[in-house]
Amino acid sequence: MKVKKALTIAGSDSGGGAGIQADIKTFQELGVYGMSVLTAVTSQNTLGVQAVYPLPPEAAARQIQSIGEDIGTDAVKTGMLFDAAVIKSVARSISSFGWEKVVVDPVMIAKGGTSLLQKEAIAALKEDLLPLAMVVTPNIPEAEELTGMAIKTEEEKKEAARVLHRLGASHVVMKGGHDEDVEKAVDILFDGENFFYFTSPRIQTKNTHGTGCTFSSAIAAELAKGHSVYNAVSTAKQFIQAAIEDSIQIGNGHGPTNHWAFGRRNQLGGKALE
Ligand SMILES: Nc1ncnc2c1ncn2[C@@H]1O[C@H](COP(=O)(O)OP(=O)(O)O)[C@@H](O)[C@H]1O
Numbered sequence: 503m504k505v506k507k508a509l510t511i512a513g514s515d516s517g518g519g520a521g522i523q524a525d526i527k528t529f530q531e532l533g534v535y536g537m538s539v540l541t542a543v544t545s546q547n548t549l550g551v552q553a554v555y556p557l558p559p560e561a562a563a564r565q566i567q568s569i570g571e572d573i574g575t576d577a578v579k580t581g582m583l584f585d586a587a588v589i590k591s592v593a594r595s596i597s598s599f600g601w602e603k604v605v606v607d608p609v610m611i612a613k614g615g616t617s618l619l620q621k622e623a624i625a626a627l628k629e630d631l632l633p634l635a636m637v638v639t640p641n642i643p644e645a646e647e648l649t650g651m652a653i654k655t656e657e658e659k660k661e662a663a664r665v666l667h668r669l670g671a672s673h674v675v676m677k678g679g680h681d682e683d684v685e686k687a688v689d690i691l692f693d694g695e696n697f698f699y700f701t702s703p704r705i706q707t708k709n710t711h712g713t714g715c716t717f718s719s720a721i722a723a724e725l726a727k728g729h730s731v732y733n734a735v736s737t738a739k740q741f742i743q744a745a746i747e748d749s750i751q752i753g754n755g756h757g758p759t760n761h762w763a764f765g766r767r768n769q770l771g772g773k774a775l776e
């Protein structure tokens with residue numbers, strides 16, 4: 503059987519809603535063989551992040567080497583990288599294997615406010631990783647950090663996308679999950695020339711833990727299958743919409759999105775799950 507493969511380079515979320523766990527579940531649901539390179543272990547649940555245990559940069563390099571020298575991958579997604587040394591090590595390893603379908607989710611801060619990226623690592627993210635990105639997927643606060651711009655209006659979002667494209671990312675998706683006063687969740691894709699809008703109804707729920715991780719890993723899975731960036735983002739948007747609509751009420755804080763909703767709905771002809 504010929505399978506497509508995707509690799510996530512990210513941190514572990516013990517609660518299973520974000521990080522490596524969200525990525526692997528998404529890969530599986532989208533029919534892609536998932537592999538993981540761990541950069542940090544977090545003690546985390548629906549209430550937030552209780553502790554972060556970063557791994558040394560050699561650990562990431564060695565794991566990537568093990569995968570690259572034997573199995574290979576059709577696409578890569580990066581998530582929580584925590585510090586500059588890990589970012590540089592990951593960028594070197596990705597370049598050395600010549601992997602091109604790279605989705606960079608520039609994870610900075612978890613929902614409860616815990617930092618998942620050191621402030622001084624932002625320069626490395628811009629200089630070392632963005633030039634390798636086929637797609638970068640910032641939320642608005644992340645785009646503000648990366649560009650140094652205050653982003654409020656649609657024109658500012660488009661200008662930020664142009665700046666990130668100039669920094670080397672071939673496609674930019676400006677995610678609209680944080681525009682809570684807007685009725686729709688609007689993500690804007692920029693390919694260096696044109697802007698494309700992906701719009702869905704905003705779902706009123708507190709269970710949005712892991713939305714960014716799930717969205718970016720869905721893009722990586724679709725790229726691994728050979729789809730265009732536009733089609734990959736389009737499927738990822740449908741995947742995350744279903745995952746939030748059918749989100750899971752567990753724990754006492756922000757519950758996780760539902761990774762099996764998209765596939766099960768397709769089996770049920772589009773109906774929401776009971
Ligand atoms: N309440 C919501 N309703 C519908 N879509 C949402 C909602 N919140 C986030 N999204 C979508 O989830 C994806 C991740 O966005 P976002 O939450 O901004 O990322 P992050 O988790 O990195 O902050 C985007 O496609 C965004 O439009």
Ligand SMILES: Cc1ncc(COP(=O)(O)OP(=O)(O)O)c(N)n1
Nearest residue numbers: 513520521612613711712713714715
């Ligand atoms: C280990 C780990 N990686 C990334 C995140 C951030 O996930 P995200 O999808 O942005 O979701 P929220 O944290 O905003 O719920 C994380 N929390 N943990």
